[in-house]
Amino acid sequence: xxxxxxxxxxxxxxxxxxxxxxxxxxxxxxxxxxxxxxxxxxxxxxxxxxxxxxxxxxxxxxxxxxxxxxxxxxxxxxxxxxxxxxxxxxxxxxxxxxxxxxxxxxxxxxxxxxxxxxxxxxxxxxxxxxxxxxxxxxxxxxxxxxxxxxxxxxxxxxxxxxxxxxxxxxxxxxxxxxxxxxxxxxxxxxxxxxxxxxxxxxxxxxxxxxxxxxxxxxxxxxxxxxxxxxxxxxxxxxxxxxxxxxxxxxxxxxxxxxxxxxxxxxxxxxxxxxxxxxxxxxxxxxxxxxxxxxxxxxxxxxxxxxxxxxxxxxxxxxxxxxxxxxxxxxxxxxxxxxxxxxxxxxxxxxxxxxxxxxx
Amino acid sequence: xxxxxxxxxxxxxxxxxxxxxxxxxxxxxxxxxxxxxxxxxxxxxxxxxxxxxxxxxxxxxxxxxxxxxxxxxxxxxxxxxxxxxxxxxxxxxxxxxxxxxxxxxxxxxxxxxxxxxxxxxxx
Numbered sequence: 001x002x003x004x005x006x007x008x009x010x011x012x013x014x015x016x017x018x019x020x021x022x023x024x025x026x027x028x029x030x031x032x033x034x035x036x037x038x039x040x041x042x043x044x045x046x047x048x049x050x051x052x053x054x055x056x057x058x059x060x061x062x063x064x065x066x067x068x069x070x071x072x073x074x075x076x077x078x079x080x081x082x083x084x085x086x087x088x089x090x091x092x093x094x095x096x097x098x099x100x101x102x103x104x105x106x107x108x109x110x111x112x113x114x115x116x117x118x119x120x121x122x123x124x125x126x127x128x129x130x131x132x133x134x135x136x137x138x139x140x141x142x143x144x145x146x147x148x149x150x151x152x153x154x155x156x157x158x159x160x161x162x163x164x165x166x167x168x169x170x171x172x173x174x175x176x177x178x179x180x181x182x183x184x185x186x187x188x189x190x191x192x193x194x195x196x197x198x199x200x201x202x203x204x205x206x207x208x209x210x211x212x213x214x215x216x217x218x219x220x221x222x223x224x225x226x227x228x229x230x231x232x233x234x235x236x237x238x239x240x241x242x243x244x245x246x247x248x249x250x251x252x253x254x255x256x257x258x259x260x261x262x263x264x265x266x267x268x269x270x271x272x273x274x275x276x277x278x279x280x281x282x283x284x285x286x287x288x289x290x291x292x293x294x295x296x297x298x299x300x301x302x303x304x305x306x307x308x309x310x311x312x313x314x315x316x317x318x319x320x321x322x323x324x325x326x327x328x329x330x331x332x333x334x335x336x337x338x339x340x341x342x343x344x345x346x347x348x349x350x351x352x353x354x355x356x357x358x359x
Numbered sequence: 360x361x362x363x364x365x366x367x368x369x370x371x372x373x374x375x376x377x378x379x380x381x382x383x384x385x386x387x388x389x390x391x392x393x394x395x396x397x398x399x400x401x402x403x404x405x406x407x408x409x410x411x412x413x414x415x416x417x418x419x420x421x422x423x424x425x426x427x428x429x430x431x432x433x434x435x436x437x438x439x440x441x442x443x444x445x446x447x448x449x450x451x452x453x454x455x456x457x458x459x460x461x462x463x464x465x466x467x468x469x470x471x472x473x474x475x476x477x478x479x480x481x482x
Binding site: 052055056057058059060126130137140141142143144145148150158159 | 379391393394395414415416417437438439440441444453
């Protein structure tokens with residue numbers, strides 16, 4: 001078309017931690033259309049999962065994503081437990097909640113830092129990642145590893161935590177909250193950040209529902225839906241209400257994630273207060289047979305696992321649907337009509353995770 | 360005006376504080392007691408049952424009962440610790456320090472000398 005040009009945005013771009021390409025059809029400085037191209041990170045993990053036995057797959061599923069790895073193993077284990085009729089001990093359910101919220105804390109801190117970096121706000125980026133180290137250290141102290149924490153097993157948790165370690169988590173949550181208090185007002189009030197986020201990438205409540213958005217993208221447009229409302233792990237016993245914003249722009253998505261970061265600290269504290277005594281890993285007998293679906297709330301939104309088994313140790317099929325895949329149609333809608341200079345921040349505002357999307 | 364005071368306050372606080380980062384490698388963080396650093400074999404205890412090989416999610420252990428060898432590919436190992444958990448004779452141990460980088464990818468082979476093991480009736 002005359003007067004139009006196509007700009008390839010990605011797959012290698014400073015704002016994307018992982019390769020995702022957006023072909024931007026431009027008319028001068030305005031984006032007319034964004035065409036996403038996926039497939040740079042495909043590793044064939046779903047096929048590999050059919051060759052290993054169901055207990056080994058826990059470690060494989062953790063490696064679907066490098067940021068929300070715990071949630072993947074949690075979702076997989078829940079599907080298997082449902083299939084095999086295993087009752088997870090209450091203490092294990094609370095430990096899973098604590099680790100899941102620590103995972104959310106590190107993921108949201110990582111994203112806050114990346115967003116600051118996308119503006120060129122280097123000191124804020126470093127401050128966010130400095131706070132993130134508190135969570136990473138807690139992950140290593142409690143499970144032995146920073147990111148791939150391997151805390152889950154089918155039936156419960158692989159490790160139990162001593163009361164002194166639980167107390168230490170509580171103390172470090174105070175440090176983390178103090179650190180977050182230092183950066184939160186900058187995200188909320190800084191005129192530079194507001195200039196780049198307020199009113200950009202707007203998507204309405206009707207559109208997010210129609211396009212099937214999930215997670216903070218959905219909640220920033222005024223829909224109070226969060227998989228934690230299902231009450232899996234120990235969420236049903238904790239005081240939890242989804243963080244909802246109504247603006248539908250990049251600023252609302254930022255505020256939704258900031259709110260969830262504070263909420264995650266609160267959920268860890270609640271879980272630490274209420275954690276019961278008892279065993280964490282019962283003996284698992286039998287082989288899985290049938291099919292099951294499990295859903296959890298990842299930092300980026302709803303994660304779904306479908307598992308089918310035929311009574312053998314190996315599974316017949318493991319299907320993963322990740323939140324970023326659901327958030328790409330809304331992203332394409334957000335980019336229509338925006339300026340080229342706003343594309344990086346809008347593209348980052350869905351917090352895409354390409355490695356789990358393509359597996 | 361209040362922003363200027365806030366900036367001066369942060370500036371003076373930062374001048375009095377040291378850097379937030381460690382001076383690595385001169386200053387190293389203490390290793391957590393529960394860190395999963397590397398897998399090591401305690402070959403004297405091994406009975407070559409092969410449970411570790413069967414349960415390893417990364418397929419990095421090869422046990423050969425006839426030759427009495429226990430073989431680990433440390434570059435394929437994901438240090439999950441399953442082998443340590445399932446070993447019936449505590450012949451595999453988890454160490455907190457990670458393995459040092461090497462320029463060649465050589466697997467680790469441990470060989471047990473034949474002979475009666477201490478405290479065990481053989482045959």
